[in-house]
Amino acid sequence: MALLYGIFIDPFVQMAQAPDLLVQTLWEGLVGGVLYALIALGFVLIFKASGVFNFAQGIMVVFAALTFVGLHGKGVPAFLALALTIVVMFVLAYGVERVMLRPLVNQPDIILFMATFGLTYFLIGFGELVFGGDPKVMPAEDLYLPKGPITIKALGGMIGIQKLDIAAAVIASIMVAGLAVFFSRTRIGRALRAVADSHEAALSVGISLEQIWVIVWFAAGLVALVTGIFWGARSDVSFALEVIALKALPVLILGGFTSVPGAIVGGLIIGVGEKIGEFYWGPLIGGGTDSWFAYVIALIFLLFRPQGLFGEKIIERV
Amino acid sequence: MFYREAGQFKTNYVSDQAIFPILQDRIGVVVILLAAYVVVPWINDDFLTNAVMIPFLIFALAAIGLNLVTGYAGLLSLGTGAFMGVGAYACYKLTTYFPDVNILIWVIASGFVSAAVGAIFGLPAVRIKGFYLAIATLAAQFFLEWCFIRIPWLYNNNISGAIEVPQRELFGIIITGPRATAETRYFIVLTIVVLMTVVASNLVHGRIGRMWMAVRDMDIAAELMGIRLLRAKLLAFAVSSFYCGVAGALMVFLWYGGAEATVFSINQSFLILFMVIIGGLGSILGSYLGAALIFILPIVLRIVPPELGLPIRAATVEHITFMVVGILIIFFLIVEPAGLARLWQVAKQKLRVWPFPY
Numbered sequence: 141m142a143l144l145y146g147i148f149i150d151p152f153v154q155m156a157q158a159p160d161l162l163v164q165t166l167w168e169g170l171v172g173g174v175l176y177a178l179i180a181l182g183f184v185l186i187f188k189a190s191g192v193f194n195f196a197q198g199i200m201v202v203f204a205a206l207t208f209v210g211l212h213g214k215g216v217p218a219f220l221a222l223a224l225t226i227v228v229m230f231v232l233a234y235g236v237e238r239v240m241l242r243p244l245v246n247q248p249d250i251i252l253f254m255a256t257f258g259l260t261y262f263l264i265g266f267g268e269l270v271f272g273g274d275p276k277v278m279p280a281e282d283l284y285l286p287k288g289p290i291t292i293k294a295l296g297g298m299i300g301i302q303k304l305d306i307a308a309a310v311i312a313s314i315m316v317a318g319l320a321v322f323f324s325r326t327r328i329g330r331a332l333r334a335v336a337d338s339h340e341a342a343l344s345v346g347i348s349l350e351q352i353w354v355i356v357w358f359a360a361g362l363v364a365l366v367t368g369i370f371w372g373a374r375s376d377v378s379f380a381l382e383v384i385a386l387k388a389l390p391v392l393i394l395g396g397f398t399s400v401p402g403a404i405v406g407g408l409i410i411g412v413g414e415k416i417g418e419f420y421w422g423p424l425i426g427g428g429t430d431s432w433f434a435y436v437i438a439l440i441f442l443l444f445r446p447q448g449l450f451g452e453k454i455i456e457r458v
Numbered sequence: 459m460f461y462r463e464a465g466q467f468k469t470n471y472v473s474d475q476a477i478f479p480i481l482q483d484r485i486g487v488v489v490i491l492l493a494a495y496v497v498v499p500w501i502n503d504d505f506l507t508n509a510v511m512i513p514f515l516i517f518a519l520a521a522i523g524l525n526l527v528t529g530y531a532g533l534l535s536l537g538t539g540a541f542m543g544v545g546a547y548a549c550y551k552l553t554t555y556f557p558d559v560n561i562l563i564w565v566i567a568s569g570f571v572s573a574a575v576g577a578i579f580g581l582p583a584v585r586i587k588g589f590y591l592a593i594a595t596l597a598a599q600f601f602l603e604w605c606f607i608r609i610p611w612l613y614n615n616n617i618s619g620a621i622e623v624p625q626r627e628l629f630g631i632i633i634t635g636p637r638a639t640a641e642t643r644y645f646i647v648l649t650i651v652v653l654m655t656v657v658a659s660n661l662v663h664g665r666i667g668r669m670w671m672a673v674r675d676m677d678i679a680a681e682l683m684g685i686r687l688l689r690a691k692l693l694a695f696a697v698s699s700f701y702c703g704v705a706g707a708l709m710v711f712l713w714y715g716g717a718e719a720t721v722f723s724i725n726q727s728f729l730i731l732f733m734v735i736i737g738g739l740g741s742i743l744g745s746y747l748g749a750a751l752i753f754i755l756p757i758v759l760r761i762v763p764p765e766l767g768l769p770i771r772a773a774t775v776e777h778i779t780f781m782v783v784g785i786l787i788i789f790f791l792i793v794e795p796a797g798l799a800r801l802w803q804v805a806k807q808k809l810r811v812w813p814f815p816y
Contacts (some may be wrong), residue, residue, distance in 0.1 A: 166547070169646055186479075191499050191588050207724060232552045239787055239788070243792040243794060244791065244795070247474070247791075249589070249661075250534060250735065251735070251791055251795045253589070254731075254732070254735045254787065254791055255787070255788050255791050255792075257728065257732070257784075257787060258783075258785065258786075258787030258788035258791070259783030259784065259788065260660055260782050260783070261783050261787065262780070262781050262784030262785055262788075263463055263784075264780050264784075265779070265780025265781030265782075265783075265784060266777075266781055268776075268777045269774065269777040269778065269781065270781070274771075297695060306763070324628075331489070335710045338528070386724070389593045389594065389596060390596075390597075392593065393586075393590050393593045393594065397589065397590075425608070429604070431598060431599040431600045431603070431604055432600035432604055435593075435597030435601070436597065436601075438594075438597075439582060439594055442582060442585065442590065442594065443582075443585060443627075443743065446585045446586045447590075448590070449675075456678055
């Protein structure tokens with residue numbers, strides 16, 4: 141009885157009694173969700189255009205952030221380091237297409253998936269070899285990112301909001317809007333959507349698959365860089381970030397592999413659900429639930445919509 | 459050359475359905491078994507048995523388990539590590555409660571516990587497939603890993619949070635615990651792995667294996683032909699988890715001698731998935747080849763540079779190992795996406811028609 145009370149009544153009583161705490165938790169969940177959404181966005185971009193489930197997106201985030209911090213640490217001015225990192229991400233995209241994707245064209249999905257595992261291993265080893273494995277501090281103020289909290293008196297308590305988180309949310313929305321315009325208005329964007337619809341048809345109207353893949357991986361690399369900068373500014377830049385990327389996977393099944401809005405909405409749902417779940421229900425079962433809570437949310441959604449919230453309807457023929 | 463089937467006539471169904479229909483194959487298997495049972499103990503090198511052969515066999519068993527569900531039934535599973543953990547923890551709990559029962563019985567029994575857990579987490583497979591399913595199995599991985607850490611009952615409330623293997627005997631010989639010799643443990647692991655390989659081989663060559671492969675190739679078509687998808691998929695998950703569970707129990711009881719939850723982390727799942735993919739999806743032989751390659755590769759990479767006299771720091775070697783493993787995975791996938799087992803098939807075909815090209 142006490143257990144039932146603890147599960148079904150007590151958390152809601154707590155929420156009603158301390159609405160400021162609830163709003164604070166919601167906000168933190170939303171901010172975490174934005175970052176999950178950004179990682180998921182990188183996955184979706186690549187999956188849409190090349191059908192590759194890019195497991196390396198997480199390590200690409202780390203690698204981009206690490207390159208930026210490493211260059212900055214060597215005395216390169218912040219914005220030059222940023223530009224150089226963008227160049228590095230382009231080289232990476234080109235290399236991946238040339239060395240990995242091109243010889244593996246037309247292989248089953250699982251083989252390409254495994255190849256991105258190989259890429260993950262390579263990037264882990266390479267990153268640690270060049271920049272060292274110790275955590276580094278992201279020079280956020282050199283990029284003119286705001287720091288410090290804003291406290292709002294509301295709902296009978298104080299709600300603290302980090303300025304950095306607001307900046308992250310704003311820049312993420314600008315980036316998503318930019319990508320949306322790029323996809324729908326530009327020539328390359330339309331070519332990208334054509335490739336996403338059908339490789340053969342795109343080839344037949346003269347779209348170069350190789351070029352498109354480089355662009356898509358480069359775009360994913362840019363998204364990874366932005367994610368890495370914000371994540372790095374919240375905590376340190378270290379390889380521990382790579383584990384957090386695994387959290388973006390439930391976002392994908394929730395939102396659907398092929399949907400950009402799905403990645404955003406899914407990220408926010410997972411971020412909020414995870415924080416609320418851990419804060420109000422976590423203590424009942426010993427805490428630390430955030431490692432799997434996201435997956436449970438995603439699984440429950442999957443029971444009702446097997447293709448995710450915004451995924452394309454699965455039509456199967458024999 | 460020597461590998462010909464000319465003159466070997468199959469005159470009855472039994473010989474036609476044999477796992478090794480060709481005489482040379484049978485000889486080869488006997489030679490390998492002799493090598494495993496006689497030559498390896500005769501060399502009697504602790505490093506070879508303890509650090510190479512035992513882990514290799516255990517990983518091969520886990521790889522067979524994953525291959526059953528991923529290679530034969532086509533359901534990508536990323537929860538292997540956790541299912542191995544279920545086996546290990548189940549075996550530990552069972553032998554704590556019933557210390558007098560033969561430990562080998564509990565090793566097998568823990569496989570059944572793992573199978574039950576696997577079947578439960580295989581339930582989403584009924585609705586979803588492909589990468590969606592792969593991520594759903596990650597739920598099993600993270601949830602079970604959380605259980606191994608947060609439920610003290612599972613490790614008998616040890617302060618260290620680890621399970622330690624008690625000493626158990628079989629026919630008066632110590633087989634588990636710190637006092638068991640590497641040779642004894644090797645023989646036990648080898649016997650279990652060989653027996654379970656035979657069972658797996660029969661399984662995939664029989665009705666069940668064909669059912670799985672039909673589901674893999676196109677599940678709707680399989681359903682139209684009268685295969686019950688729910689049963690087939692859950693059975694695949696259960697049998698696969700059974701193999702992984704036994705492998706996990708063997709890993710803790712006959713190799714490590716003790717373990718924490720981190721042993722069964724997601725990296726373990728990925729490692730075994732590598733073995734299956736590099737070895738060859740849908741091939742028992744491939745599981746062995748993949749396990750050998752993926753397990754032995756880092757060992758070789760660690761041993762070779764100091765032997766050559768290259769002055770490299772240990773940390774650097776670690777990083778380079780990562781890079782080289784990554785590059786080799788991509789290389790193998792490009793050169794032979796069907797896996798190492800395919801190489802053996804090609805070699806066999808070449809031998810058959812030798813000296814003609816085809």
